[in-house]
Amino acid sequence: MHRINEIQVEQGSVAIHWFGQSSYALKDAGGTVMMVDPYFPHARPPEKFIHPQPPVDEAEVKTDWVLLTHNHSDHTCLESLRRIAGAWPAARFAGPVESVQAMIEAGIAKERTLTVQAGEAHQLGTMTAYAVYAKPPEGDPEHGIAPPDVTHLGYVIDAGGVRVYISGDPINTFAEREDLIRPVAELKPHIGMLTTHPTEGEFPFFDGSVAMARRIGLCTAVPAHYQCFVKRNYDPAAWDAAFGSGGPERLIIPYNGMVIYTPPAA
16 A cells, blocks of 8 residues: 555645656545546656656555546546556546546546536545636637647645645746636645746746746745656756745655645744
């Protein structure tokens, strides 16, 4: 059994295990274990993947809920999702319409799925997931960004009073968009897992990630979407340095490592 299943989480804290890329397992004091965007393919050619072995065997993590941000293969990995469904018959799966449809077509029973839309809140075990947009459906015409090919969601997950923001794959101009910032900020997340890259224009660059963290009002920011692909990796220390001497606090979780996060006292 994976250590996130064995650990006892105290009220007011949350266990966060990062498997690389944007794949997480969360556990709250109520005992719910939620996997977010599990991506553990077995075929790992060295020219594509940094790590020759997947970070976990899906059968080792007793999973109550799986939460997906969007239907791209590194976020809705049907290979991993089928293995979770087979290993854990009680596990349920939530995500945007395209992800749910893909899972059903891949053989996961419809009654085990939940379709989520931006603006909705869903009780998932002892956690509550609030869905927000990561990319607006219309794109950003003012900046020449086309509409996304699928629905892109982020989530603020309330895990026993600790609020964890999962950014998904946010639009490059996220920090400039009050219509995207406000719904997240109003949910008052304590810690945020922020997808970023120093040169790719799909996501916020480091300065955009800094602005995003500050405008949302995070207590703690965590870099996401790296330590997986050879050609899409980045140095988290460089992301950290982009904050300069200002806040919020930064937390760099080691690859395939776990932390117990407790928000700072108000």
